[in-house]
Amino acid sequence: MEKGKSARQAVEISLKKLDLNADWNFKSSRLIPSLHSSRLRIEKTKPPSLVSLCLGVIGRHLEEIIEDLSEIAVNFPADIKIPLAAIARRRKLLNDDVIVSLADSSWEILDLSGSDVSNFGLAKVAEMCKSLRAVDISQCKKITANGVSELVRHCHSLETMRCGGCPSSESTARRCLGILKPKLNDVEGDSWEELDTMEIGHGAQSLRWLVWPKIDEDSLEMLSAECPRIIVNPKPSLFGFKGTEVPREAFPDVALDDPIVEDIDPKTWSICRSMPKAMSPSLSSANELSIAEKFRLAFVERDTRLAPKRAKNARQHQRRAEREWMMTSTRAKALALASKATKSLHGRS
16 A cells, blocks of 8 residues: 555656656747847847947048048058948049049959049049959949940959949940950850950950840840850849859849948938928018018119119210211201300390
């Protein structure tokens, strides 16, 4: 009897242990996701770095230092210059002087989209930054085929180029097809894929991706037939394009320089234009005149001030007309002489 009782007690103790373990497992299973979610919240609310905060302050006051930027930027490192160029582009301040002042030989991407940079600025930057891999010149009205020619001539590592977006840039892209299309030194090869860069004499030696959203059919057909190495408007895919991974720079959905400023507050380049608030009639002074009444009173005052001058001009015009009539009419001359003679006779008498 005692043996059966002790066995039952052992079973009850073991069940309690199982329940305790189950409760702990349940609590731990709930605890792990909560820790994971809290970690994600901490990562999402991670404060920006001190460098990003400083860049934000400089970016907000970029107009004030832009005239002396060439002297100030000499002491800036490369990782400071390129975010400033991205901020200047977003604030519509990017031109030849700014981009040349900030250009650094270590740059690998160059986003000039929608800026006022011209052929001169592009050529200068291409000469300084020969390691450029991706360049965006879309919506650049001042860049023509001459600027693209200088870019291709200096930057032999150029893989991605973005163009088009406005009528002038679309025209530039069409004119650049002959520049982008490589010209061969050795025409004995069987296919483009077998060529190396040493066999390509001129043109874009390493250009692989061309982002031109509104490319016309003739240009697309010519590139496909004569230069199949250049892929136009590649589509995102898990498998890449023919086994080659498409770089992020070849996708037009995001700006080329977005990763450079991802840690900087977007308020840095937001331009606030305060609009004057219209004053309600109830708040305006009762004695204040309306704009129409002010204009009417100003006109009356001006008319009164100029009335004597207009009368004087009218008298002068009348005398001038009388003199001209007397000079051209013999009858008028006779009347004038007769009037003088009558006056002289009356004076003698």
